[in-house]
Structures are given as C-alpha cells and as structure tokens.
Amino acid sequence: MKRIAALILLASLSARALAFEPFIVSDIRIDGLSRISAGTVLNYLPVNKGDRLTNDAAQRAIRALYQTKFFSDVEIDREGDIMVIKVVERPSIAKLTLRGNKDIKEDDLRKGLKEIGLSEGETFDRLSLDRVQQELIRQYYNRGKYNVSVDPHVTNLDRNRVAIDIEIREGKVAKIKEINIVGNKAFTDKEIRKDFESDTSNWMSWYSKDDQYSREKLSGDLEKLQSYYMDRGYADFGVDSTQVTIAPDKRAMYIAASVKEGEIYTVSDIHLLGELVLPEDTLRQLVFQKKDQTFNRKAIEASSDAIKGILASIGYAFAKVTPVPKLDKDKRTVDLTFFIEPGKRVYVRRVVFQGNTRTEDDVMRRQMRQLEGSWFSQPAIDRSKIRMQQLGYFKKVDIDKKLVPGTEDQVDLTVKVEEQSAGSLMFGVGYSQYSGIILSASVSQNNFLGTGDSFSVAAQRSDYTTSISANYFNPYLTDNGVGIGYNVGYTKSNYGDTNYNFVNYESSTKSFSTFLSLPITDFDNVRVGMGLSSNKINLTYQTQDLSTGQIVTQPLSPQVLIDYQNAIGHKTIHSWTGTLGWTHDTRNGYWAPTRGGMISLTSDIALPGSTVQYYKLFGEANHYWPIGAGFVLYLDGQVGYGKTYGQKYDFDGGTTYTKGQSVDFPFWENYYAGGVRDVRGFQDNTLGPRLCVGTDSNGRPIQPDSKGQCNNSVYTYAQPVGGAFKVLGTAQVFLPLPFLKDVNTARVSWFVDVGNVYKDYSSFKASDLRASTGLSLQWQAPIGPLIINFAVPIRSKEEDRHYEERIQFTFGSQF
Incomplete structure (x- = not known):
C-alpha cells in the first residue's frame, strides 16, 4: 500500500510538472534542506544550468531524487527561469536499540541491519524497517522459535530525527515430540535414525539440543536417510512426502516422513565414457564400486572424487565426473556410467x-x-x-x-x-604445582618483521630456578631452506625447593649452542648442532656444630650421587656436545592438527674432552586420525636411552663404586616421568627410581621402604632421581564440544597415559609401568598456554601414593 501511495504521489507531482512550458534553466534553487547539502542534491540531479527543462526532464529529476531515499516528498516548480525544487527530508536515525535478543548476537544483528541501511546516522526508511522485521522472524523460525515476536517502535525526535527501538521476544524453541517414519520395512526406526541430528527429547537433549526443531536439521536428516538406503543397494529409494505439524501453542513439533524403500540393486556393468585423458586401466583402479557388487552411492561418489583428484593433479583443474546410473527394474540391476569431462588442461x-x-x-x-x-x-x-x-x-x-x-x-x-599474533611482549605471573609461582618477562617473535625469522629473550623466576635465555633461528639462511639457529642461556636451580618431587641438589649452568636445519624432503628435516656448557653442581651444604664449633659438611642429596661426584672428581662439569636429529612431519596444522603425524629421532653426545663422556638417544612417534563426528584420535610413543662411553673412574673411598668400573650415566642428564605434560595423575618428575639421603650405621645408603619412606633421614620421603631409560605411551581422543568452536584456541581430550623411568635399560620391567586416565583441557590463553588435567592413576604401587595428584594445572609463559 505504501508503494502504491508513493506512485500516486509521484503521478500527481508529474502532472503538476506539466503545467509549465519548457524553458532554459538559468539557476536552480533547492528549498527544504536541513541535513543534506545542496551539492549532494545537485550531484544526483540530471538537470544542470543551461539545460532546457521539459515535462519529461522534470519527471526524470523527480524519480532520480526519490531513488536517493533522502526525501519523502519532492516537488518541482518555476519562478521565472529559475528551477525550484521543494523537498521534505526523511528523518535520520539518531539511536538504534535492540532488546531481548539472546539467540542471535547483537553484533551480528547490527551488521545485518547496517547492510540494508538501518543504522545510526543513516536516513530512516520505513520499508527497510518492515523488511528487517520479516527477516528477523524468518531467522528465528529457522532456529525453531515459532512464537517469536519482533516489535519495532519509532519515536520522533527534534531536528527531524527518530529513535528506533526493536523489541524481540524470542520465546522458547519448539521441541520435537514425535518423529514418525512410515514405509520402512528393511530397517528399524532405530537403525535409520541413529545418525539423525533431530530426535525427540531424551536425557542428553540438554547438551546436544537434538530435540530442538530446525528446518535445516530436518533437511539434512532426510538426506542422511536417503544416503543410508542408497549406500545399501536401494537405488530407487525415495522420500514420498514430509509433513511438519506445530502445536497451537507453537511449543511442540510433530514430524512425519513417508518413504518408498524399493528393491536392492546390484551393479551389472561399469563404463567410463568421455575424454579419458589417462589410460582406462589407471582410471578403473580409482572406481571403488565394482561389478556384481551391491549398489553403493558412497562408493560411487568416492570414485568420482578420486578420478577428479587424479585429473586435478596433472593440470585438469575443472574436471567433471558425472556418474549416470541406469536402472533395470525388472532385473534389479544398475548399469553405471562415469562420464568424464576433463576440460582444458590449465x-x-x-x-x-x-x-x-x-x-x-x-x-x-x-x-x-x-x-x-x-x-x-x-x-x-x-x-x-x-x-x-x-x-x-x-x-x-x-x-x-x-x-x-x-x-x-x-x-x-x-x-x-x-x-594471528606470532609474537609477544610479556610480563607475567604464572603458577604450576611443580614450579610454584612463576614470574616471567619475555620478548618473543616467531615472525620477526614478517621475515619468518624467530627470536626470543626471556627471564624467568620460580620457586626453584632462575633462568635467562636468548634464542634466534633463521629458517632460510639459503634459498633451498637451510636454516641456522643460536641459543645462549644461564640457569641457576635449587631443586631442594621443589617439595621433594625432584632430587635435591643445587646447580648453576651456562650454555651456548648453534645448529643447522637441513631440509631433505618436503616432510623430512635433519638438524646438526654443536654446543658448549658449564654446570657447577653442589650436593652438600656446610653447617657449624654448635657443641664443637667445627664446620660440618651435610648431604643435600642421596649418598649415591655424592659418591658419583667424588668418582668423577669434579664439581663443575664441562661439556661440549654434538647433536644430530631427524624429523618426519606430516601434520596438517601447527597448534591443533587433526590428521598426519610426526616421527623424530635425536642423538646428543658429550664428545671426548668433556668431563663425562655420554650419549643420549630419544625417539618419538605420534599420529592424528579423524574418526568422524569431530572426534580425533591421537597416539604417541616415546623412548629415551642414555649411556656413558670410553671412561673409567678412579675412586677408592666410596661406598657404592669400585675402582676401574665404567662411569655411570650422569644424574643431571637423567630422564624423568610424571606430571602435567607426561604421565598425568602423578606429580611432576616423581616416577622411577627414588633414593634416600644419608647412610645407615654401617655406612651404606639408606634404602626407601615399600611406602617410599626413608627411615633415619631428615627427608621423610625418598627423592626421585630419574634414570637413563624412559618409556612413555599416550592414547588421546579429542572431543568435539559445542562450546569450543575454535579448536586452534582450546581443546578437550580424554587420555590414557602409560610410562615410567628406569635406572638403565637392563632395569626395565613391564610390571613397573604406571598408568593413568582422565580429561585434559589445553587452552592458548592470553596469559600463555593453560593446561588443566583431571587424572586418576589406574596402575600404581604403594610407594606412589604420596605422589598422586587428581587435579593438575599450569598456566603462564613457559620457556
């Protein structure tokens, strides 16, 4: 009706324009402007000074000004040779308020309103407001909310302005009360509906929302129904009719679908027609639907995709492969033809x-x-x-x-x-149950000035350690991808402050290393490096005997470690090391892969001339598999092995060592297990061998009892010392949770961890492996990586009870 009124008004104005005789326009005057400038009007006006104004020209001018949507009324008059345009401006939108919307975010609503010209500062058009009202109702209908109401209120303000208030009452989503499939005989309702997104109310509906009706969901479910039958041979299956009924209160939905199952068909023959490009035998290997097999639409579609894929790999970017089934209803067979159109090679x-x-x-x-x-x-x-x-x-x-x-x-x-951000300037506070409060300051950039180089400078202080480090890596030192990196650092630690989840000693380490990264293939990389380090280790402390006044040396660490240090004869360990590593990486992402995996092998060797000569070998293999419905399976296995070589020690006074034996693996290079990133459910580093501080009356090291306690020792519980051999296995399933839309930011998984650390390879016993299971949340939070685990040990021993943890977490910048 409003459009008809506008046309009647336009016709009356046009008729009015016919009253004057054509004339040459000497000037143009515009009356009635307040917000819009005369220059803006003249830009849209198809008449200029010096033009001859006729009735047709006047009508075109009126239409042009109406089309700007700036005006609600336009008149053209004449005063002598002056063209007079009289306009009534539409009001401007001074304020736009949205109320009651919860299901649709306000930012999304305002963005949609702006696209159709309904936003603050724009010219108000009543027709646009009506379109918005109808579109909002349609969107809520699509979400199953049929009792929604959208009421726009327009208030006139001074200076030709309006305030618009859109009040939305969303109401409740209509719940599905019944789903009836009529005509199915070969399969039960439960079988054909098991993959439906729509369902009647059940005990999980509060979470899955499957009982909330949606037109899109129903359409997808009917497509799944058709696929279910056609993947099982029913080539002429069809959905005859679908009926959706809504209750009078618009709160309940009843869905009925009538189907025609048809018969099971087998494939009698398969043809490849068109421009084959490649040998027919090659293409037939990509046809997964075989002759004399039951008709399977999924296999046919996969065959089409495979043929298009191989054609796309040799330049046919726009190839088309159309499967054409020809049904013989009497014989219940399908003659299948793949028509191939490769198009131009590009x-x-x-x-x-x-x-x-x-x-x-x-x-x-x-x-x-x-x-x-x-x-x-x-x-x-x-x-x-x-x-x-x-x-x-x-x-x-x-x-x-x-x-x-x-x-x-x-x-x-x-x-x-x-x-996304590839760098940070961070001054932070973190917390770990292992490290306590962590104070950190760092400057890091993984994409320095957009060049792809990475560097970081970091300082960190926790309950037991202080560290400063600097790292730089150029991944493209040469055009063929040879990279070079440098690392320098200083760390001072007092492991006696770690609540007995690490062997007690003090160390001060300075290190420098450099390495080359060599690409071998697109998936394989070799790393070669050299490094220097100096590590001052203190296993004892001195105190004064108050009765004699003498300085007495007391042990900080288990006697075995003290004897070992005496054996090598040095408190400061100097090493120069060589590193050789290989990585094979096929993962499809950086933060949150969903397929592919990585295999890595690393060897570190303390070269001749080092205080202690040893080598460490470490291997890891993992893989991701998408297993459907958003679930991702992840398996990981790790093995670490260490041993000394080429050295004998000369020490006679110890209680643990004998002159002429090979030097044991250095304890400061031991592997550890247990913790928030390892075998979860156990405190950090607490699995594996544990030793007591001090000796008994016979001078022998005190051994922990079955509960892991140390008798006659100032330390109640034995100290974990790690070992030279480590085994770890993890199975993890990442869960598709609706409130975690961006898996690159946060993921939740169910896991099973199995592993332990042993003194050496010969000490390995499968019966000593520990295991745990639970849930884990990993979040790339603004403050740094956050990990929260709820873990339950499912395989442990009495000596582990003191070190078990159900809840583990860590957050903040970690280096």
Whole structure:
C-alpha cells in the first residue's frame, strides 16, 4: 500500500510538472534542506544550468531524487527561469536499540541491519524497517522459535530525527515430540535414525539440543536417510512426502516422513565414457564400486572424487565426473556410467597473496609447492596450504583458483590468510604445582618483521630456578631452506625447593649452542648442532656444630650421587656436545592438527674432552586420525636411552663404586616421568627410581621402604632421581564440544597415559609401568598456554601414593 501511495504521489507531482512550458534553466534553487547539502542534491540531479527543462526532464529529476531515499516528498516548480525544487527530508536515525535478543548476537544483528541501511546516522526508511522485521522472524523460525515476536517502535525526535527501538521476544524453541517414519520395512526406526541430528527429547537433549526443531536439521536428516538406503543397494529409494505439524501453542513439533524403500540393486556393468585423458586401466583402479557388487552411492561418489583428484593433479583443474546410473527394474540391476569431462588442461599464471598485513610475500611464497608458470596440481596446492598452516603465523589459510578472463587454460591462485599474533611482549605471573609461582618477562617473535625469522629473550623466576635465555633461528639462511639457529642461556636451580618431587641438589649452568636445519624432503628435516656448557653442581651444604664449633659438611642429596661426584672428581662439569636429529612431519596444522603425524629421532653426545663422556638417544612417534563426528584420535610413543662411553673412574673411598668400573650415566642428564605434560595423575618428575639421603650405621645408603619412606633421614620421603631409560605411551581422543568452536584456541581430550623411568635399560620391567586416565583441557590463553588435567592413576604401587595428584594445572609463559 505504501508503494502504491508513493506512485500516486509521484503521478500527481508529474502532472503538476506539466503545467509549465519548457524553458532554459538559468539557476536552480533547492528549498527544504536541513541535513543534506545542496551539492549532494545537485550531484544526483540530471538537470544542470543551461539545460532546457521539459515535462519529461522534470519527471526524470523527480524519480532520480526519490531513488536517493533522502526525501519523502519532492516537488518541482518555476519562478521565472529559475528551477525550484521543494523537498521534505526523511528523518535520520539518531539511536538504534535492540532488546531481548539472546539467540542471535547483537553484533551480528547490527551488521545485518547496517547492510540494508538501518543504522545510526543513516536516513530512516520505513520499508527497510518492515523488511528487517520479516527477516528477523524468518531467522528465528529457522532456529525453531515459532512464537517469536519482533516489535519495532519509532519515536520522533527534534531536528527531524527518530529513535528506533526493536523489541524481540524470542520465546522458547519448539521441541520435537514425535518423529514418525512410515514405509520402512528393511530397517528399524532405530537403525535409520541413529545418525539423525533431530530426535525427540531424551536425557542428553540438554547438551546436544537434538530435540530442538530446525528446518535445516530436518533437511539434512532426510538426506542422511536417503544416503543410508542408497549406500545399501536401494537405488530407487525415495522420500514420498514430509509433513511438519506445530502445536497451537507453537511449543511442540510433530514430524512425519513417508518413504518408498524399493528393491536392492546390484551393479551389472561399469563404463567410463568421455575424454579419458589417462589410460582406462589407471582410471578403473580409482572406481571403488565394482561389478556384481551391491549398489553403493558412497562408493560411487568416492570414485568420482578420486578420478577428479587424479585429473586435478596433472593440470585438469575443472574436471567433471558425472556418474549416470541406469536402472533395470525388472532385473534389479544398475548399469553405471562415469562420464568424464576433463576440460582444458590449465597452468597457473600468477599466485597472489591477500590478508598478510605483517608477513612478507616471500615468506609465504617459499612455502608454495605450486609454482607460477607450471601445470596446475591440486596435490601441490594442498601441500602448500598445509605448509603455511604449519608456520603458526596464520589462523586460517584458503587457496582459491579462478580462470584468467579471456582464457581457457590459465588460472590465477589467490592465497587468502588470516594472520594471528606470532609474537609477544610479556610480563607475567604464572603458577604450576611443580614450579610454584612463576614470574616471567619475555620478548618473543616467531615472525620477526614478517621475515619468518624467530627470536626470543626471556627471564624467568620460580620457586626453584632462575633462568635467562636468548634464542634466534633463521629458517632460510639459503634459498633451498637451510636454516641456522643460536641459543645462549644461564640457569641457576635449587631443586631442594621443589617439595621433594625432584632430587635435591643445587646447580648453576651456562650454555651456548648453534645448529643447522637441513631440509631433505618436503616432510623430512635433519638438524646438526654443536654446543658448549658449564654446570657447577653442589650436593652438600656446610653447617657449624654448635657443641664443637667445627664446620660440618651435610648431604643435600642421596649418598649415591655424592659418591658419583667424588668418582668423577669434579664439581663443575664441562661439556661440549654434538647433536644430530631427524624429523618426519606430516601434520596438517601447527597448534591443533587433526590428521598426519610426526616421527623424530635425536642423538646428543658429550664428545671426548668433556668431563663425562655420554650419549643420549630419544625417539618419538605420534599420529592424528579423524574418526568422524569431530572426534580425533591421537597416539604417541616415546623412548629415551642414555649411556656413558670410553671412561673409567678412579675412586677408592666410596661406598657404592669400585675402582676401574665404567662411569655411570650422569644424574643431571637423567630422564624423568610424571606430571602435567607426561604421565598425568602423578606429580611432576616423581616416577622411577627414588633414593634416600644419608647412610645407615654401617655406612651404606639408606634404602626407601615399600611406602617410599626413608627411615633415619631428615627427608621423610625418598627423592626421585630419574634414570637413563624412559618409556612413555599416550592414547588421546579429542572431543568435539559445542562450546569450543575454535579448536586452534582450546581443546578437550580424554587420555590414557602409560610410562615410567628406569635406572638403565637392563632395569626395565613391564610390571613397573604406571598408568593413568582422565580429561585434559589445553587452552592458548592470553596469559600463555593453560593446561588443566583431571587424572586418576589406574596402575600404581604403594610407594606412589604420596605422589598422586587428581587435579593438575599450569598456566603462564613457559620457556
């Protein structure tokens, strides 16, 4: 009705314009403007000074000004040779208020309103407000809220302004009371509905929301129903009708679907037609639906995708593969034809990067395996995307292809990225049950000035350690990907302040190392390094005997460690080490992979000339598998081994060592197990061998009892000392939780950990392995990484009781 009224008004004005004779416009005057400038009006006006104004020209001018939506009334008049335009401005929107919306976020609502011109500062149009009202109702209907009401209120203000208040009463979501499938005989309702997103109310509906009706969910469920039957041979299955009934109170929904099952079909023959490009035998290997098998739509679709995939790998970027089934209803067979249209073979003309406001194009280009000027290859593009995701600089990476206008054999690739913070300037406070309060200050950048180089300078203080470190890595010292890195650090520790979950001694370590990173293949990397370190270790402390006044040396650490230090004859350990490592990485992401895995082998050797000559070997293998419905399975295994070589010690006075024996593995290089990142459910570093401080009356080291306690010792519980051999296995399932939409930021998993540390390889016993299970939350919080575990030991011994922990957490910057 409002549009008709506007047309009647326009017709009356046009008729009014016919009253004057055509004339030459000497000047133009505009009456009625308050907010809009005369220049703005003249820009839209199709009449200028010196033009001859006719009735047709006047009508065009009126239509042009109406189309600006600035005015509710426009008149054209004449005073002599002056063209007079009289306008009534539409009011401006001074204030826009939204009330009652909970299901749709206000930011999303305001963004949608702005797109149709309904926002503060814009010109008010009643028709736009009506469209908004209807669109909001439609959106709530799609969410199953059929008793929603949207009431806009417009209040006139001074200076030709209005205030708009949109009041939304969302109401309750309509709940599904019944779902009836009629006509199914081959399968039960339970079988065909097990993958439905829609369901009637049940004990899990508060969490899954499956009893809330949605048109989109129902459409998807009917598609799943059709797939269920067609994947099992019912090639002529169909949904005859669907009926959705809503109760009068709009709170209950009743769904009924009538189906026609049809018969089970087998595939009588398979043909490949069209322009095959590749040998037919090669293409037939990619057809998963076989002759004489039961018809299976999933296998047919997978076959089409596989053929398109192999064609895309050799340049046919826009290949089409159309399966055409021909049903013989009498014989219940299907004659299946794959019609192949490869299209033109194309090459990539140009690769363009968008969204990288910090990262240089060259940093991204060197990750590309699809090169400009070469044939299009989908596997190369997919690999390029994964390589960029592995950098950790980008929250999101998409690669789009588009034909070059005017050509049929050229495409341009557009790499669109959404950058995320790759560096930080942090002054923080963290907490760990192992380290206590952590004070830290750091400057780190994994993408320094957008070059891809990384560096960090950090200082940290906790209950037991103070450390300063600096690190730098250039991943592309050469164009072929050889990288170089440097590390320097100083650490002073007093492990006696760790609540007995670490062997008690004091150390002061200075270190420097450098390494080269050598790419072998796209997935394999070798690292070669050298390092120097000086480690001053103190295992005793001095005190004054008050009765004699003499200075007495008392043990801080178990006697075995003191004897070992005496054996090597040095309190300051000097080492120069060589490192050789290999990594094979196929993961599809940096922070939160969902498929692929990593295998790494590392060897560190203290070279001849070091105070103690030893080597350490460490291997780890893990893999991620998506197992459907958002679940991801993760398996990880680790083995660590250490041993000394080529040295004998010369020590006669100890109680534990004999002259001429090989030097044992240095205790300061031991592996440890247990903790928030290891075998969860046990305190950090507490698994494995434990020793008591002091000796008995015979001068022999005190041994812990079955409860892990030390008799006749100032330390009640034995101290964990780690070992030269470590075994660890983890099985983890990452859970798709609706309140954790961004898995790159937070993930929740159920885990089972198995592992332990042994004095050496010969001490390994499977019966000594510890195990735990529980839930873990990992969150990349603004303050730094946060890990919270709820773990329950499921395999432990009496001596472990003192070290078990159900709740473990750590947060803040860790280096």
